[in-house]
Amino acid sequence: PPAAVRGMKVLDRSAFEQEVTLPALLVPVQSLRNCRKMMKSKLVNLSINKKVVDPPAHLVGEELTAGHKLFLLKPGTTMETYSSDEKQMLGKLGVKDKIYDYRITLGYENYKHWDVLRAILPDSEMAARGFSQVGHILHVNLRDHQLPYKHIIGQQSQVLLDKIQTARTVVNKHQNIDNKFRNFEMEVIAGENNFVTRIIEHGRKFEFDFSKVFWNSRLSTEHQRITNFVSESDVVFDVFAGVGPFAIPIAKKGCVVYANDLNPESYRWLLHNVALNKTKAKCFNSDGREFIQTELRNYLLTRSPHKVHVLMNLPAIAVEFLDVFRGLLCNGDCLKLLSIPEVCVHLYIFAPEKDGIADLKSRIKQSLGCALPEDAVIYNVRNVAPKKQMYCVSFVLTWSTLKSRHTNIKESIVNEHCQGDAALKDQML
Numbered sequence: 353p354p355a356a357v358r359g360m361k362v363l364d365r366s367a368f369e370q371e372v373t374l375p376a377l378l379v380p381v382q383s384l385r386n387c388r389k390m391m392k393s394k395l396v397n398l399s400i401n402k403k404v405v406d407p408p409a410h411l412v413g414e415e416l417t418a419g420h421k422l423f424l425l426k427p428g429t430t431m432e433t434y435s436s437d438e439k440q441m442l443g444k445l446g447v448k449d450k451i452y453d454y455r456i457t458l459g460y461e462n463y464k465h466w467d468v469l470r471a472i473l474p475d476s477e478m479a480a481r482g483f484s485q486v487g488h489i490l491h492v493n494l495r496d497h498q499l500p501y502k503h504i505i506g507q508q509s510q511v512l513l514d515k516i517q518t519a520r521t522v523v524n525k526h527q528n529i530d531n532k533f534r535n536f537e538m539e540v541i542a543g544e545n546n547f548v549t550r551i552i553e554h555g556r557k558f559e560f561d562f563s564k565v566f567w568n569s570r571l572s573t574e575h576q577r578i579t580n581f582v583s584e585s586d587v588v589f590d591v592f593a594g595v596g597p598f599a600i601p602i603a604k605k606g607c608v609v610y611a612n613d614l615n616p617e618s619y620r621w622l623l624h625n626v627a628l629n630k631t632k633a634k635c636f637n638s639d640g641r642e643f644i645q646t647e648l649r650n651y652l653l654t655r656s657p658h659k660v661h662v663l664m665n666l667p668a669i670a671v672e673f674l675d676v677f678r679g680l681l682c683n684g685d686c687l688k689l690l691s692i693p694e695v696c697v698h699l700y701i702f703a704p705e706k707d708g709i710a711d712l713k714s715r716i717k718q719s720l721g722c723a724l725p726e727d728a729v730i731y732n733v734r735n736v737a738p739k740k741q742m743y744c745v746s747f748v749l750t751w752s753t754l755k756s757r758h759t760n761i762k763e764s765i766v767n768e769h770c771q772g773d774a775a776l777k778d779q780m781l
């Protein structure tokens with residue numbers, strides 16, 4: 353497109369009009385088929401109705417207009433572009449060894465929407481990064497300097513909407529996801545003003561209002577990894593459950609699931625999705641800390657024989673919640689305490705690329721009050737930004753952490769309970 357369109361804030365289609373000269377080859381009609389095959393990659397790649405046209409007499413001479421067509425080629429094509437073999441082949445097909453200059457007026461409609469965006473925007477980055485799709489919503493992240501162009505981007509996106517049949521809305525997602533509930537602020541730049549969408553992830557259905565809750569399709573592999581990891585007989589506490597992408601497939605597997613989210617909208621959609629998938633999960637709308645202190649604690653004191661998993665997917669700050677496990681059971685009846693099930697925490701955490709493991713271990717230690725167990729599994733989930741990784745750290749909570757805020761006092765409790773009975777003490781320890 354003409355250079356003058358760069359920086360345009362309101363779409364002016366007429367500014368795209370210009371006369372250009374395209375190189376062209378004169379081909380006898382009987383060779384059209386073979387030539388088309390041979391020159392496919394060399395034909396002009398604009399959205400032009402006809403890339404093979406009738407030759408005008410003023411260009412090729414009266415005698416060559418009949419029985420011939422012009423092949424319009426990519427700008428810059430010369431006879432030197434062809435190898436000697438290709439030239440020989442063209443000669444055999446009766447193609448003239450000459451490039452003609454074909455004048456054509458191009459307009460807005462001849463460019464693909466990405467070409468239009470690339471030509472208008474001050475940098476081509478936005479066009480290169482493209483769109484992501486969540487249900488019927490396409491989303492872009494416009495940088496501050498691209499905001500003045502949002503209407504043009506919206507208009508171009510409308511073209512995209514027409515092409516992607518499942519898409520009906522284009523939003524600009526403000527990049528900052530630092531708000532409490534991890535949802536994006538978004539603004540419709542094309543299509544319907546409707547954020548309620550439906551996703552199918554690994555065969556499970558999820559409906560939610562994308563403007564009010566967290567959803568990230570890039571976590572789908574992780575959702576599946578954890579779902580595969582837990583056994584049917586395990587009990588799962590999903591502390592930051594969102595709209596249920598861990599909780600629902602795990603419940604469908606047959607596990608008992610307790611799912612919690614502080615965002616009332618996430619909670620509402622969580623309940624909706626549990627029903628939509630015809631499954632069962634106990635759902636809560638509490639702060640994660642309170643959920644652990646009440647639901648998890650009560651459950652552990654029931655002396656259940658089932659292994660417990662605690663999912664903590666709030667990678668920016670979940671580590672700060674670990675202190676809640678310190679002394680979680682410190683006021684419990686000691687006999688009950690001695691038969692608590694194994695509790696495996698799956699903590700999501702961001703860490704820098706450089707020395708990330710040492711960094712996360714140190715933060716976990718600080719919050720948990722003891723070092724991460726040797727056999728903890730540190731799994732790299734994904735790269736979230738340049739130099740920033742997301743990990744899932746899976747580890748079993750030690751008895752002493754759950755019982756004591758300070759030190760390992762298992763032995764002192766046993767002593768207290770056994771009242772000098774050495775045999776009982778041995779048995780209990």
Ligand SMILES: C[S@@+](CC[C@H](N)C(=O)[O-])C[C@H]1O[C@@H](n2cnc3c(N)ncnc32)[C@H](O)[C@@H]1O
Nearest residue numbers: 532533566592593594613614615639640665666
């Ligand atoms: C990163 S999202 C994860 C959601 C879901 N587990 C997933 O994988 O898509 C974190 C969730 O934690 C919720 N949240 C934020 N702070 C919370 C808190 N203090 N207690 C409980 N939930 C919280 C947010 O509403 C959000 O749904």
